[in-house]
Amino acid sequence: MSEKLIEVKDLKTQFNGKNGIVTAVDGVSFSVGKGRTLGIVGESGCGKSVTSMSILRLIPAVSGKVAGGEILFEGEDLLKKSEKEMRRIRGNEIAMIFQDSMTGLNPVMTVGKQLVETIRAHNKIDKEAAWKRAEEMLEKVGIPSPAQRLKEFPHQLSGGMRQRVMIAMALSCNAKLLIADEPTTALDVTIQAQILELMNELKKTDQTSIMLITHDMGVVAEMADDVMVMYAGKEVEYADARSVFKNPLHPYTKGLLASIPRLDQDDDRELYTIKGSVPDLDDMPEGCRFCTRCPEAKERCWKEKPGLYDVGGHKVRCFKYEKGEALNGGEQYGAESDTD
């Protein structure tokens, strides 16, 4: 892996729940190399968005806090930065794109004003130059007649257009790390492909690192160099994208992959579904967090917590790999998961 831009070590984020403190992210570690894309995958509530909010230190103090760990960005711990230093980093060094651009953009402000205020928050330039830069940014993300669009309000743009504006805004200060939280979930499929292509292009030209948060394995396959699968606040599998797709180790990852419809298998079998749902954060099983839904769960899984085992650089949190041996037990998932 290339030089690390950001390294998260043992991140722990807690929220004040109804029945006391709940740990939404429980000791997650990962890193993103320069110019690389890390895909973070998981179901809703697995802690993937909380992870990104923790990196920017945007967890509202009233509801929760980062309780432990380190977030090293270019070697410096973001958790030790002052609020003022964080403001300089937000939008400037680390920028973020959110899922829903309709609610993510301020409805009563023109697109131009929102872009310009971002640019001017981090660059000492006058209004005119900032507007010029905003126009260039819209052009860069492929919005036709940008000067005209700048004067429009978010509701006057289409969903794809708005998401392009969000990306333009995120990239307007040449951020080194782009955190994209479900950037294409709210878009229809053709627009999705365009936005992903745009992000891939920008990554190539600007050498931006991307943290792509999604529940969509297809998007990850399209974009990611590395993949981290999260389940109930913990990483369960973490490796380069090729290994994860070719040779998924964790029963949860296998389940996720088996539940994607595939065109190259024309049999009429039903799609695989992972039974049950994610356990409540304040009601976690004692042992492995996935044991309640795991088709391969043994008695031990219910009692003991598995560690994160390294299988030749491929990390997985499952007792099956305790001795570091890569096994394949794909029969339970309907299809053989090692076929491509």
Added chain:
Amino acid sequence: MTKYVIKRLLIAIPTFFGITILVYFLSSLAPGSPLEMLMADPMATKEDMEALRAQMGLDQPVIIQYLRWLQNLFQGNLGTSYRTNLPVMGMVLERLGPTLILTIASTVLSVLIAVPLGIVSAYKPYSPWDYISSGLSFIGASTPTFFTGLVFIYVFAVKVGILPMGGMYDSGIETLGSMVRHLILPCLTLTVFNVGSILRQTRGSMMEVFSEDYIRTARAKGLMELRVIIVHGLRNALIPVVTVLSTMIPFLFGGAVVAEQVFSWPGLGSLMVQSINSRDYPTIMGITVVIAAAVLLGNIITDIIYSILDPKIRESR
């Protein structure tokens, strides 16, 4: 934008006619006409009564009476007061100024107090500060205006003696300074009453706005927190606050009636009370029409403020 304003003004015209119809027919249904007062006079003969009736146009059908009244209204003639025998229009206009000064001053003051307090409460909800401000505004809103007014008079005019008890000017000194001194207590009285509802609304809509995605976006862009709150938060939160203000306009005039009475402020309210006591129908109707027109105008103004705040409204209507 201009098109929108013209549209709003055009819609206001039929509303105004509706108001005049209601005012006129409700008044004509009310018991007690000036004739009854004359009837009490033992010297009045039946012929006198009939002559007066014809002179006042009371022998005509109500519709004709209304149309004649309306015609006069558009010529700026609201009739003659039964009580003072002066033209109603002059009496009303003379009193309109002080009422507008009082209501506008207290509205502006209420907004200036309630909106910042509401923002602070919303920013730190369920904090001691939030409880204190909500508690105080609740007390203010549930205390009758006349009582607050009397307490203010007792404390500031009687005990401390720094402010006048009532009236609009010190006798003979019609200066701005004197007027402002007289304005303080009635204005505060109305403000105490109004702050609560504006504060609650600001707090509520600001809290809602704080959980919106675009606030998170604004923070993620690295903006100053104050800018996030004011530029991104307040602008959006103000839209429902303006709604509350527009519904408050009629009550402002209503509250002014009581406050003016307590502080003998020479506004429409005190004229209204005098006129009702002496069954001075032309004056009552005149005041009602003028207040209705003021409320209508206030609603048009809030509509315009709306469209400035919310770009979606600007184009959809």
